[in-house]
Amino acid sequence: MSVDSVGFRGWSERLTSPWLSSWSIARTGLLLVLRRKLFWILLGLALLNFLFMFALIYLKAQLSAQNPAIERFVDRILTSVTGTGDSYLNFMFLQGTVTMLMLAFAGEVLVGSDFQQGGLTFYLSRRISRRHYALGKLLGIGMLVSLTTTIPAVILFIEYGAMTDSLTYLRENWRILLGILGYGAIMATVLSLVLFALAAWLEKTVPLVMAWAALFVLLPVLGRILSRVQDDEDWLLIMLWRNLRLLGSWCFGSVDAGEETELIGWAASIVLLVCAASVAAIIPRLRAIRVVQ
Amino acid sequence: MASLFQLENLTHYYGQHRALDDVNLDIAPGTIGLVGQNGAGKSTLMQILLGLNRPTQGFARLFGQDVQQTGVELRGRVGFMPERSALIPGLHGLEYVALAGELSGMPRREAMRRGHETLSYLGLEEARYRKLEQYSVGMQQRLKLAATLVHDPDLLLLDEPTAGLDPDGRNKMLSLIRGLASRPDKSLVLSSHLLGDIERVCETTIILDAGRVIGVGPMDDLRSSRPSCYTLSWKGEANDFLDGLREVGVQLESMDQTSVQAKLPEGKTTQLFFALAHRHSISLTALEPEEENLEAVYHRLIGRQDDMNAPGNRPTMSVGQEAAS
Numbered sequence: 001m002s003v004d005s006v007g008f009r010g011w012s013e014r015l016t017s018p019w020l021s022s023w024s025i026a027r028t029g030l031l032l033v034l035r036r037k038l039f040w041i042l043l044g045l046a047l048l049n050f051l052f053m054f055a056l057i058y059l060k061a062q063l064s065a066q067n068p069a070i071e072r073f074v075d076r077i078l079t080s081v082t083g084t085g086d087s088y089l090n091f092m093f094l095q096g097t098v099t100m101l102m103l104a105f106a107g108e109v110l111v112g113s114d115f116q117q118g119g120l121t122f123y124l125s126r127r128i129s130r131r132h133y134a135l136g137k138l139l140g141i142g143m144l145v146s147l148t149t150t151i152p153a154v155i156l157f158i159e160y161g162a163m164t165d166s167l168t169y170l171r172e173n174w175r176i177l178l179g180i181l182g183y184g185a186i187m188a189t190v191l192s193l194v195l196f197a198l199a200a201w202l203e204k205t206v207p208l209v210m211a212w213a214a215l216f217v218l219l220p221v222l223g224r225i226l227s228r229v230q231d232d233e234d235w236l237l238i239m240l241w242r243n244l245r246l247l248g249s250w251c252f253g254s255v256d257a258g259e260e261t262e263l264i265g266w267a268a269s270i271v272l273l274v275c276a277a278s279v280a281a282i283i284p285r286l287r288a289i290r291v292v293q
Numbered sequence: 294m295a296s297l298f299q300l301e302n303l304t305h306y307y308g309q310h311r312a313l314d315d316v317n318l319d320i321a322p323g324t325i326g327l328v329g330q331n332g333a334g335k336s337t338l339m340q341i342l343l344g345l346n347r348p349t350q351g352f353a354r355l356f357g358q359d360v361q362q363t364g365v366e367l368r369g370r371v372g373f374m375p376e377r378s379a380l381i382p383g384l385h386g387l388e389y390v391a392l393a394g395e396l397s398g399m400p401r402r403e404a405m406r407r408g409h410e411t412l413s414y415l416g417l418e419e420a421r422y423r424k425l426e427q428y429s430v431g432m433q434q435r436l437k438l439a440a441t442l443v444h445d446p447d448l449l450l451l452d453e454p455t456a457g458l459d460p461d462g463r464n465k466m467l468s469l470i471r472g473l474a475s476r477p478d479k480s481l482v483l484s485s486h487l488l489g490d491i492e493r494v495c496e497t498t499i500i501l502d503a504g505r506v507i508g509v510g511p512m513d514d515l516r517s518s519r520p521s522c523y524t525l526s527w528k529g530e531a532n533d534f535l536d537g538l539r540e541v542g543v544q545l546e547s548m549d550q551t552s553v554q555a556k557l558p559e560g561k562t563t564q565l566f567f568a569l570a571h572r573h574s575i576s577l578t579a580l581e582p583e584e585e586n587l588e589a590v591y592h593r594l595i596g597r598q599d600d601m602n603a604p605g606n607r608p609t610m611s612v613g614q615e616a617a618s
Contacts, residue, residue: 008442008445008473008476009410009445010445011399011403011444011445012445013399013400013403015398015399016398016399016400018398021395021396021398024392024395024396024401028381031384032381032383032384035383036383113381113382114381117378117380117381117382118375118377118379118380119379119380119381121375121377121379122375122379122380122381122393122440124345125345125373125375125379126368126393126396126397127365127366127369127396127397127398128365129365
């Protein structure tokens with residue numbers, strides 16, 4: 001390093017890998033989201049459910065410790081905190097409502113504004129390619145999803161183990177942890193791709209919320225109506241959120257053989273199709289951006 | 294001396310539109326100005342130099358490396374300041390500059406440290422924790438320059454860096470750029486509509502028109518190619534003398550009581566002025582070759598290009614191609 005004549009210090013150290021820049025992009029995206037008060041309100045809402053569950057597990061553990069006979073009775077009353085895979089699956093599924101709301105509003109901050117206000121020019125003129133940029137953004141959205149689904153579920157799992165017979169529970173139910181991580185990864189991946197694709201094209205919050213609502217509210221309603229009218233449950237497969245839950249139940253190992261396996265096959269195909277369509281929508285949008293106007 | 298960048302038979306099309314037309318350049322490191330009207334091909338050229346656009350035909354090398362093969366790595370040695378806003382609303386000035394450093398390959402801690410230094414150097418230390426939306430236009434320009442400089446690139450690629458600045462801000466920005474470009478082993482490519490900016494900062498100029506290089510070379514060489522123009526000054530009544538000049542085909546411009554800008558017709562020398570002055574009993578007090586500014590060079594070359602492009606006058610090789618070869 002040298003101090004040159006105009007007072008600007010030179011710099012010539014070894015450069016890091018461009019892949020590490022994806023992490024910087026993800027971190028910055030998360031920072032921007034968490035700077036908005038609205039997201040703290042939504043995060044607070046998401047955490048309410050988590051805190052409720054946390055308290056229930058604690059309560060159950062305390063009651064069981066005081067009177068072991070009462071444990072079975074408590075399990076019957078508090079079905080959501082039985083410590084089985086289904087209770088975590090349900091918890092993550094329910095967290096999805098707030099997660100959806102949060103993502104609908106975060107789309108513009110995370111992705112849309114880059115297209116609207118020239119942020120993409122800033123990113124792509126650096127030592128990264130479009131791939132690194134896309135990975136960073138997907139990672140940012142994925143982290144936001146995990147913040148309200150996977151991470152609270154893992155904390156509840158650990159709490160359940162700690163509050164009951166810790167090592168035995170954790171050792172015997174390692175499959176549940178895999179289920180939480182698997183379901184979380186599926187949700188994070190699919191939602192990241194869909195949100196990125198929609199935000200890249202729609203850019204602003206209002207159209208984004210409308211599109212998001214159409215996807216996660218209108219389509220499920222339509223699916224239910226059609227399944228009733230046609231008396232065909234296959235119509236429920238247009239409900240993306242339900243499909244994700246089916247894949248989640250597969251991750252938790254709570255799928256019966258036969259018809260349900262076939263249903264999961266269809267759900268997986270539809271989810272893959274949605275992912276492929278999202279990627280196909282993202283690529284031309286990223287390519288079309290001219291860094292130098 | 295090794296080239297800063299080399300362009301060989303570079304042609305680029307957007308659909309049917311030809312943005313660059315068989316450009317050949319071999320430019321040495323230094324301060325280079327890129328001049329041209331809208332649609333001349335400046336942005337396409339910068340885009341190709343950044344490795345973000347694959348040319349339809351031909352090659353581009355930056356620091357001796359093929360920009361298509363090593364675009365990402367090369368961008369680590371380049372600092373690009375875009376004309377458009379390119380800001381990320383919600384970030385603080387320091388976070389923005391540090392992020393630029395990280396994206397250019399700096400470790401996070403070093404990027405933060407350099408962010409502080411660069412903002413202080415550009416006089417933004419007081420505003421570093423302010424959100425970008427609260428920056429004025431002048432501050433935004435300096436902030437963009439900070440983000441361009443943070444990793445100390447070997448080449449600064451500046452696209453209209455003085456756009457939107459008031460005269461004072463423009464002067465300060467140009468002084469900064471000139472200072473930065475004067476450092477050893479550093480180069481600068483400055484694209485601007487403001488020819489005065491290029492003239493103040495750059496040693497070499499590339500003039501583009503409709504995707505072709507119509508002029509390239511050191512500023513002094515471009516100026517010297519101006520046909521004989523002189524500023525004449527005299528004492529006393531000079532109407533007859535001026536009439537005499539007109540009669541022999543001298544073009545007169547910017548005339549006042551004691552001086553005039555005179556352009557000699559082809560084949561005539563300055564002896565003509567002295568002969569006519571003697572004949573009309575005028576004493577010439579000064580005869581100075583006219584210093585042509587870049588704007589005049591630009592308009593002359595653009596004009597010549599228009600003439601050459603007229604039907605029947607299509608050139609076989611552009612001025613730039615001659616210069617490059």
